[in-house]
Amino acid sequence: MEAGELLAILVGLLLLQVGGFALFGLWRRRRQGGDGVAGSQARASVAHGPSATIQPNDDDGAPPGWSGLRDFVVQRKVHESADRSICSFYLAPVDGGLLPRFRPGQFLTFTLDVPRRDRGGTEPLTRCYSLSDAPGRDAYRVSIKRAPAPPDRPELPPGRGSGHFHDRIEAGDRLAVRAPAGRFFLQQEGDTPVVLIAGGIGITPMLSMLGWLLERDDKREVRLFYGVRNGAEVAMGAQLRQWARDHGRFHLHRCFSAPAPEDRLGEDFDHAGRVDLALLRNTLPLRRQQFYLCGPPPMMESLVPGLESWGVEPEDIRYEAFGPASIQRATPAGVDAETPPPLITFSDSDRAIPWDPAAGSLLEFAEANGVEVTSGCRAGSCGGCQTRLRAGRVAYAHPPDFEPEPGHCLLCISSPQGAITLEA
Ligand SMILES: Cc1cc2nc3c(=O)[nH]c(=O)nc-3n(C[C@H](O)[C@H](O)[C@H](O)COP(=O)(O)OP(=O)(O)OC[C@H]3O[C@@H](n4cnc5c(N)ncnc54)[C@H](O)[C@@H]3O)c2cc1C
Ligand code: FES
Incomplete structure (x- = not known):
């Protein structure tokens, strides 16, 4: 082989390798949440304990979950407590397809079509409900407790999502459901009590x-x-x-x-x-x-x-x-108490507030400051808190189960990496 040919092959191989690394880098960035999301940081999750990294359905040969929303029909509605505050709903897929298995402890996310509070018509509402039956049955089951107004604020309206299930959902009705998700599940191996x-x-x-x-x-x-x-x-x-x-x-x-x-x-x-x-x-x-x-x-x-x-x-x-909780709050690694906190701008609310690392996540920070944001699972699994990130970067506490749209982030597992602007 001529020296020139050898050189050309070597250069070709080098270019292939560089291209491969570039593609791998792009893929990893996309996995970590797309634009504006820095690599996942290791820090305590606020609402969830230590979690396994295994994905559901990876070891049992059962069909994998679906992406997006799938229509389910309510087969049965059953009251489960003497005070009738808890109701179970048995759900089967409308398409007649197989029911993916899940890990005991995981939940379903529902996009409900609920009546608007102040105006006519309806609007979507995201709510998560744990699967309350063992995997492997013919239908999924969720068991929902009606959320009344808080005892010290009886003038407030009762819970919208749970009220919708109790008052309006009956056998034969259809519901739009996301696949089982969540990081709180039973460790299925081992003999530890x-x-x-x-x-x-x-x-x-x-x-x-x-x-x-x-x-x-x-x-x-x-x-x-x-x-x-x-x-x-x-x-x-x-x-x-x-x-x-x-x-x-x-x-x-x-x-x-x-x-x-x-x-x-x-x-x-x-x-x-x-x-x-x-x-x-x-x-x-x-x-x-x-x-x-x-x-x-x-x-x-x-x-x-x-x-x-x-x-x-x-x-x-x-x-x-099942709601906001402040467990084991720790100042995220890498936050220097001497450095002035970055400014979080909520563009829709026209507010700019210095970040407080003790808040936990951007979702809790927004809630604590009276900025209206929606949420569901509070764990990066349902997409309920997806918000457009107009400027700056955030880091995730752990890789999300839900893939946000480009230019968006999940507030419930995000902390800012410097000043940011959120469309909220
Ligand atoms: C992973 C996960 C799993 C879950 N699993 C279950 C389950 O298996 N079963 C279950 O029943 N729930 C479960 N939940 C909780 C469920 O998702 C809902 O949070 C719950 O049903 C309440 O939602 P809601 O829409 O009925 O109430 P919301 O409308 O969200 O209201 C919640 C409370 O706020 C009060 N409120 C209304 N307006 C105001 C106001 N202006 N200021 C202050 N308070 C106000 C309401 O009266 C009510 O008490 C789970 C949650 C998560 C995150
Ligand atoms: S609230 Fe479910 S992803 Fe953030």
Whole structure:
């Protein structure tokens, strides 16, 4: 071979390699959220505990999830609590296709068509609801609690999404649904005993985990601490009692903070009071166990740090809050307290506010400052908080499950990388 030919081949190979690296770089940037989103930063997620990086449907040969919205029909609507505040909806795909499996603990995202509050007509509303049944059934099930006005603000309107489900959705109705998602799910391998802690409607992901753990040949010991006010609020009480009777390795602890006169200790409930650290310490054997928590923000804010202070390793504590919660807030790595905070401009609201790293995410920062933003999962999975980023860059706490449109970012998992302008 001539020296010239050899040189040409070498140069060609070099160009191929450079091109390959460039394409790989572009692909990685796109995976990390497109324009304006810097590489994912490692920092504590606000509403979610340590999460696995495995994607759903990657190990069971089941059909993968779908992208975008898919139409489902409501097969059945079932009341699940004596006070009729919780309703289950069984959902089957309208296209008759296969139902992708999911990981116990994951949720569905709904785009609802709800009546406008002040004007006529309807508008879309994004809401997330945990799958409350074990994977592998013929239909998905979600169980939804009606959200009344807060007790101290009775003049406020009740919850829109949950009210829509309870008052307007019936068997035969159609719903637009995104594929199962979420990072709060049961670790399906291993033999470490499992402790599930649920407050109120936080029972829904636990029901899915329990169904999966108890209806298969899994040897793990499982405890459920379920906190409600009284017997009228218990969801699927008969199912829980049946599981406790049928499975010696399942221990049920129903905790009533305000038992009704007809609630009998030892029959209808097992502990008077809330689920707190003292109860866990008095009840649980001293050994390694994996904790899964889901409940109202105050419960999560006390129990998650409480378990850590008791000596439970952070990787053995997984949690999900169904609303804003401030758990384990830490100043993100790389933030220098001496540097003046960058300015966050909300262009639609005509406001510019210095960033507060203690806020957690840009979503919480906007909410704390009265800027109107929408949200759903608060975990980068549903796209509910997608917002146009008009200038600057943000970083994600972890790679999102939802791919935002170019030029947009997901506020719930974003923190600013310098001054930014958001269309909000
Ligand atoms: C991952 C995930 C999973 C979830 N799983 C479940 C589940 O399995 N089951 C379930 O029931 N829920 C679940 N949720 C919660 C659910 O998504 C909704 O947040 C819940 O149903 C309330 O939504 P809403 O539209 O009914 O209430 P919203 O309309 O969002 O109102 C919420 C509350 O705010 C009050 N409010 C109204 N206006 C104002 C105002 N101006 N100022 C202050 N307060 C006001 C309302 O009265 C109500 O109490 C989950 C949430 C997440 C993020
Ligand atoms: S609220 Fe769901 S992606 Fe941000």
